[in-house]
Every structure is written in C-alpha cells, then in structure tokens.
Amino acid sequence: MTVVREYDPSRDLAGVENVEQRCEVGPSGKLSLFTDLLGDPICRIRHSPSFLMLVAEMGTEKKEIVGMIRGCIKTVTCGKKLLDLNHKSQNDTVKPLYTKLAYVLGLRVSPSHRRQGIAFKLVKMMEAWFVKNGAEYSYIATESENKASVNLFTEKCGYSEFRKPSILVNPVYAHKVDVSRRVTVIKLDPVDAESLYRLRFSTTEFFPRDIDSVLNNKLSLGTFVAVPRGSCYGSGSGSWPGSAKFLEYPPESWAVLSVWNCKDSFRLEVRGASRLRRAVAKTTRVVDKMLPFLNLPSIPSVFKPFGLHFMYGIGGEGPRAAKMVKSLCGHAHNLAKKGGCGVLATEVAGEEPLRRGIPHWKVLSCEEDLWCIKRLGEDYSDGALGDWTKSPPGASIFVDPREF
Incomplete structure (x- = not known):
C-alpha cells in the first residue's frame, strides 16, 4: 500500500535524495542532468507565498520513499479588463485581472515503482491541497518530448496544453x-x-x-x-x-x-x-x-x-x-x-x-517547454475573467524566478 503524506525533513531527507538521484540520471552513454538541491528539497518552493511537499511511502515494517511532489500557490495576472473612465474611447485604460494559481513541480517516482499509479495519486493529493487553499487553476511545466509526463497530466489528470515558452x-x-x-x-x-x-x-x-x-x-x-x-x-x-x-x-x-x-x-x-x-x-x-x-x-x-x-x-x-x-x-x-x-x-x-x-546556445536551450493548465473548480463564476484555459496566448509572459 502507498501512503502519501507531508514531507518531514527530520526523517525523509535521505529517502528523497535517493529518489532524486535515481530519477535524474539518464540511460548509460547519454548526457543527463543531475540536480543538487543543496540538502534542502523544498528550496525551490520555499520562497513562494504558500507551498507544500508530499512524499509517497511504501512498506509496513521497513518503509521506503518511492516518490515526491512539490507545489506552491500565488496570485497572478491571467488577463486584463478594458476600462472606460469617462465613457470616451480616448480615455480607455486597462487593469489586470488576477487569479489564484497553483504550480506543480518536482514530481518524481522511483524507476522501480513506476506504472503503479503513484504519480497520479501524488498529483491528486496535491490538487486537493490546492483546492482547500482557494486555488482556481493549477499548471505544470514539462518537456514536450517527455511523453510519459504529458500523458499523465493531459490524459489522466485533466490538464490541457496551454503555453509553449522557450528556455534559452x-x-x-x-x-x-x-x-x-x-x-x-x-x-x-x-x-x-x-x-x-x-x-x-x-x-x-x-x-x-x-x-x-x-x-x-x-x-x-x-x-x-x-x-x-x-x-x-x-x-x-x-x-x-x-x-x-x-x-x-x-x-x-x-x-x-x-x-x-x-x-x-x-x-x-x-x-x-x-x-x-x-x-x-x-x-x-x-x-x-x-x-x-x-x-x-x-x-x-x-x-x-x-x-x-x-x-x-x-x-x-x-x-x-x-x-x-x-x-x-x-x-x-x-x-x-x-x-x-x-x-x-x-x-x-x-x-x-x-x-x-537574448544570446543563447541552441544545444543548451529548450525551444519548446510545455505548460499545461487545469481549472480546479467548476463552481467559480466566470465574471470578467472567463475561463483562462481557453484564452489565446499573448506575445509575452512573466516567468516567476521562484519557480524556475
């Protein structure tokens, strides 16, 4: 049985680091990136207004961490509203429309425990925390070529492809x-x-x-x-x-x-x-x-x-x-x-x-990072916002460095 619970740094650090290392190293003979979080698995989210890390644990007597997920919540601009201050078009201006947005990152499952529904369970538990804390939307970033990740979120978790920015x-x-x-x-x-x-x-x-x-x-x-x-x-x-x-x-x-x-x-x-x-x-x-x-x-x-x-x-x-x-x-x-x-x-x-x-090396860059988004609740009133998941992309986005 798999138990999903909140990360406890006093007892989970070694297990989390073990899963991180096993997930980051790619097939033999191919270049792969290893991420060293400097002994702090939540360092990439701790600067956000609200954050949480969950771990998946298996075993009865000897318990083993087999997966983890991180998430954070903040308020961001999701569009803009045109205002007419004195009912004359020459004096029109705009104001931002805000929404409470959640971000999923750092989803990892040990290679020896994949295809057992652990990743899906981690995502659903994290989404439950998002909803409990008032988030209206959740989004994730993944590589377009990572078919396993794309399929998990778009086919099983109800996310849709949203934006395709470039990492330079x-x-x-x-x-x-x-x-x-x-x-x-x-x-x-x-x-x-x-x-x-x-x-x-x-x-x-x-x-x-x-x-x-x-x-x-x-x-x-x-x-x-x-x-x-x-x-x-x-x-x-x-x-x-x-x-x-x-x-x-x-x-x-x-x-x-x-x-x-x-x-x-x-x-x-x-x-x-x-x-x-x-x-x-x-x-x-x-x-x-x-x-x-x-x-x-x-x-x-x-x-x-x-x-x-x-x-x-x-x-x-x-x-x-x-x-x-x-x-x-x-x-x-x-x-x-x-x-x-x-x-x-x-x-x-x-x-x-x-x-x-922006100077960059193509061999080091990712021309098409994929952001997928999901509306967490159907009970939200569309109001002036409408459904953000259906909005067309703009020419620019603001990438929060706390989530990179």
Missing part, C-alpha cells in the same frame, strides 16, 4: 562580455523596480501580484534598465528620475531585466559525457582564459556541479529594444561570471519579440 541558456565564458558603449546600464533599487514592473507589466500574463516579495528577496541580484548613452537618462549618476517619470517620458528605446541567483538554491551537473567531450570543453576554457581578448566562446565546466543565474522580467520598447536587451544580457553574463556560475538562463514566450536580443 547561454554558457558563462572565461572572458567578460563587452557591453556596448552606446548603452548605459542603470541599476534600480527594489522600490523603483517594483514601480516600473507594476506600471508597465502588471497586465502581462503570469505576472505575480507579490512582485515586491520577489524583488526584495535575498536571491534577487538586482533590476537593470538599459537606455541609449547620451539620452537624458544615460548621462551619468543622478539622471534617473524615477520609474513613473521615466515611463511618462521614455527614451526612443529602452529595456529592463532582473537577475535571480539560483546558485544558492540548487546546482546542476551534466553526467554521462565521454572523455573526449570533457577534454574538448576543458581545451576551450584554457584557450579562452589565456587569450581573453579574442572573445572566444568556451564551454564551462558543466561536468561537475555548477550554478546558474536566471534572468526574468525582460521587457522594453522601441526600435532598438532588442539591442538594449542584448546589452543587459551581457551585463548579466558578467555578474554570473563574477558569481562563479556556469550558465545564464531565461524563459520567454515563444512569440516574444525581444528574444532575438
């Missing part, structure tokens, strides 16, 4: 990346960053209502705005007027992004690489380190535990916005290099117009 990953080189001299990068304090995001991005799908908690978290390394050098905002210290005034009188082109330190939550490791691949990677690093002025791309040491920084809240406007984003990515790269990270990553909508400014 770039290695952190041994050399610093040059940031264009035509661009000035300004670091905002958390209060100003919150103001900018709420004024400009609050109607973007999946925007977290508690963005202030994200920006003030110790893992958030800062929010950065790129503007043309020589503009009134790029002329040096003291030229930033505040986000409200900036958005009222913006430069011709600008961009913004924030950086999240995943390195202090988990580390990754590529396993199953041949000696030849390891040797080639080491050679590129040696050459890059000896001749940094050549700006040669090098492969970081990903065959031992490495960390990453995550870029989120990417946005901007103007004909040169993509170039501004590229400069911000260069700045973020140098932060990651200083922090000892192996890669720099982000996730954006498949149709995001600014993605062309």
Whole structure:
C-alpha cells in the first residue's frame, strides 16, 4: 500500500535524495542532468507565498520513499479588463485581472515503482491541497518530448496544453562580455523596480501580484534598465528620475531585466559525457582564459556541479529594444561570471519579440517547454475573467524566478 503524506525533513531527507538521484540520471552513454538541491528539497518552493511537499511511502515494517511532489500557490495576472473612465474611447485604460494559481513541480517516482499509479495519486493529493487553499487553476511545466509526463497530466489528470515558452541558456565564458558603449546600464533599487514592473507589466500574463516579495528577496541580484548613452537618462549618476517619470517620458528605446541567483538554491551537473567531450570543453576554457581578448566562446565546466543565474522580467520598447536587451544580457553574463556560475538562463514566450536580443546556445536551450493548465473548480463564476484555459496566448509572459 502507498501512503502519501507531508514531507518531514527530520526523517525523509535521505529517502528523497535517493529518489532524486535515481530519477535524474539518464540511460548509460547519454548526457543527463543531475540536480543538487543543496540538502534542502523544498528550496525551490520555499520562497513562494504558500507551498507544500508530499512524499509517497511504501512498506509496513521497513518503509521506503518511492516518490515526491512539490507545489506552491500565488496570485497572478491571467488577463486584463478594458476600462472606460469617462465613457470616451480616448480615455480607455486597462487593469489586470488576477487569479489564484497553483504550480506543480518536482514530481518524481522511483524507476522501480513506476506504472503503479503513484504519480497520479501524488498529483491528486496535491490538487486537493490546492483546492482547500482557494486555488482556481493549477499548471505544470514539462518537456514536450517527455511523453510519459504529458500523458499523465493531459490524459489522466485533466490538464490541457496551454503555453509553449522557450528556455534559452547561454554558457558563462572565461572572458567578460563587452557591453556596448552606446548603452548605459542603470541599476534600480527594489522600490523603483517594483514601480516600473507594476506600471508597465502588471497586465502581462503570469505576472505575480507579490512582485515586491520577489524583488526584495535575498536571491534577487538586482533590476537593470538599459537606455541609449547620451539620452537624458544615460548621462551619468543622478539622471534617473524615477520609474513613473521615466515611463511618462521614455527614451526612443529602452529595456529592463532582473537577475535571480539560483546558485544558492540548487546546482546542476551534466553526467554521462565521454572523455573526449570533457577534454574538448576543458581545451576551450584554457584557450579562452589565456587569450581573453579574442572573445572566444568556451564551454564551462558543466561536468561537475555548477550554478546558474536566471534572468526574468525582460521587457522594453522601441526600435532598438532588442539591442538594449542584448546589452543587459551581457551585463548579466558578467555578474554570473563574477558569481562563479556556469550558465545564464531565461524563459520567454515563444512569440516574444525581444528574444532575438537574448544570446543563447541552441544545444543548451529548450525551444519548446510545455505548460499545461487545469481549472480546479467548476463552481467559480466566470465574471470578467472567463475561463483562462481557453484564452489565446499573448506575445509575452512573466516567468516567476521562484519557480524556475
């Protein structure tokens, strides 16, 4: 008999780590990623407003953990409503529509105990907790090629395919990346960053209502705005007027992004690489380190535990916005290099117009991450929201770094 219960760190840590390791390592001879959660299996969800981890346990006398699942709940933007302040079309404006959204992640079942309904039971128990805590929707992210995961959620658990964003990953080189001299990068304090995001991005799908908690978290390394050098905002210290005034009188082109330190939550490791691949990677690093002025791309040491920084809240406007984003990515790269990270990553909508400014290696990236969604209760009034699961995708999404 399988018993599903809440995770107890005092007695479950070793069992959970054993399942994690058995699930992460792929077939012999193939590259696979191992995730090291730094001794804290709930580190990826503990920064969310509400979270829970469940474990599946089997056995009577000698009990064994054979699976686990993590989940969290927050309030996010799911759409927008057009307002007519004085019944004249010239004065129309919009306001965000919010919903309570749950997220399922970290579903694992030991390879020796699969096809026994354990994963389904874990999902249903987690969904019961979601409903009890007022969540209206639940969503998961999985690889489109992971047929077992897709079938579990879409065929057995009632989820439907919803969004297909892209995970873009770039290695952190041994050399610093040059940031264009035509661009000035300004670091905002958390209060100003919150103001900018709420004024400009609050109607973007999946925007977290508690963005202030994200920006003030110790893992958030800062929010950065790129503007043309020589503009009134790029002329040096003291030229930033505040986000409200900036958005009222913006430069011709600008961009913004924030950086999240995943390195202090988990580390990754590529396993199953041949000696030849390891040797080639080491050679590129040696050459890059000896001749940094050549700006040669090098492969970081990903065959031992490495960390990453995550870029989120990417946005901007103007004909040169993509170039501004590229400069911000260069700045973020140098932060990651200083922090000892192996890669720099982000996730954006498949149709995001600014993605062309985000440097990435195709071999490291996932062009089509699959998000599936489910409406948890039929008793919710549609009201102004309607059924979010049936809404068409927008050009942008806001990816919460707490859930990456």
